[in-house]
Amino acid sequence: xxxxxxxxxxxxxxxxxxxxxxxxxxxxxxxxxxxxxxxxxxxxxxxxxxxxxxxxxxxxxxxxxxxxxxxxxxxxxxxxxxxxxxxxxxxxxxxxxxxxxxxxxxxxxxxxxxxxxxxxxxxxxxxxxxxxxxxxxxxxxxxxxxxxxxxxxxxxxxxxxxxxxxxxxxxxxxxxxxxxxxxxxxxxxxxx
Numbered sequence: 001x002x003x004x005x006x007x008x009x010x011x012x013x014x015x016x017x018x019x020x021x022x023x024x025x026x027x028x029x030x031x032x033x034x035x036x037x038x039x040x041x042x043x044x045x046x047x048x049x050x051x052x053x054x055x056x057x058x059x060x061x062x063x064x065x066x067x068x069x070x071x072x073x074x075x076x077x078x079x080x081x082x083x084x085x086x087x088x089x090x091x092x093x094x095x096x097x098x099x100x101x102x103x104x105x106x107x108x109x110x111x112x113x114x115x116x117x118x119x120x121x122x123x124x125x126x127x128x129x130x131x132x133x134x135x136x137x138x139x140x141x142x143x144x145x146x147x148x149x150x151x152x153x154x155x156x157x158x159x160x161x162x163x164x165x166x167x168x169x170x171x172x173x174x175x176x177x178x179x180x181x182x183x184x185x186x187x188x189x190x191x192x
Contacts, residue, residue, distance in 0.1 A: 004039070005039070005043050005044065005046075005047040006047070008026065008030055008044065008047040008048055008051060009047045009048075009050045009051040009054070010051065011026055011051065012026065012027075012047075012048055012051025012052050012054075012055060012139075013051045013052075013054040013055040013058070014055065015051075015055065016051070016052055016054075016055025016056050016058075016059060016110065016111065016114075017055045017058055017059055017062075017111075018059070018078035018079070018080065018111045019078075020079070023110075023142075024107070024142050025153075025154065027048055027139060027142035027143050027145075027146060028142050028143070028145055028146030028149065028153040028154075029146060029153055029154075030044045030048065030143055030146060031044070031142065031143040031144060031145060031146020031147035031148075031149075031153065032146045032147065032149070032150060032151070032153040033146075034143065034146070034147050035146070035147045035148075035150055041143070041147070044143050045139060045140050045143055048139035048140075048142075048143060049132075049135055049136050049139050049140075051139075052104070052135035052138065052139055053131075053132055053135050056110075056113075056114040056131045056132075056135060057114070057128075057131075059111070059114035059115050059118070060114040060115070060117055060118040060122075060124075060127055060131070061118065062115060062118065063114060063115035063116060063117065063118025063119045064118035064119070064121070065118075067118075067119050068085070068089075068119055071085050071112075071115055071119075072085065078111070079108075080111065080112060084108070084112065085112065085116075088109065088112040088113065088115075088116050089116050089119065089120070091116075092113065092116035092117060092120050093120060096117065096120065096122060097126065097130045098130075099113050099116075100113055100114070100117060100122075100127065100130035100131045100134055101130045101131070101133055101134035101137075102134065103134065104134040104135060104137070104138035105134075105138060110138075113131075114127075114131060117131070
């Protein structure tokens with residue numbers, strides 16, 4: 001990796017905002033370089049987390065300040081169609097907190113969750129808790145996968161591309177389970 005830790009942070013920041021950067025491939029390649037001894041695992045994870053956190057925080061701020069009109073006007077330039085924006089906003093209203101966490105694992109979706117949270121006026125503290133937790137788990141997981149795959153690190157790019165719908169299904173399933181768990185907990189509180 002030519003620019004090392006700083007390059008990883010900058011690339012992921014831009015990728016999360018919506019610039020076309022192959023995020024998973026970059027993370028798995030970084031994990032491969034850790035396995036080769038060319039980068040240090042703690043610094044790679046820290047750099048990746050910082051990049052994701054910077055990008056998602058910037059996206060939240062843009063969504064909060066500029067809102068839906070901005071996305072509808074400039075979204076197509078960033079490969080965000082109005083249909084994707086509307087679908088994501090509907091999901092955000094229903095599953096917000098969980099989507100901030102799980103959204104990192106859904107290609108294309110992670111780019112809009114923070115915008116939607118900003119437009120939905122999520123409290124900043126709530127946003128930071130869920131989004132940063134997702135960023136940490138996502139970046140750590142893909143660095144680890146790259147480390148474990150070694151020279152086969154590029155297979156992740158193909159897997160993620162071909163299994164994006166499956167990942168979306170799993171995310172929706174997790175959201176439903178979260179809603180069910182919340183309903184059960186609320187029912188128990190009412191009975192108590």
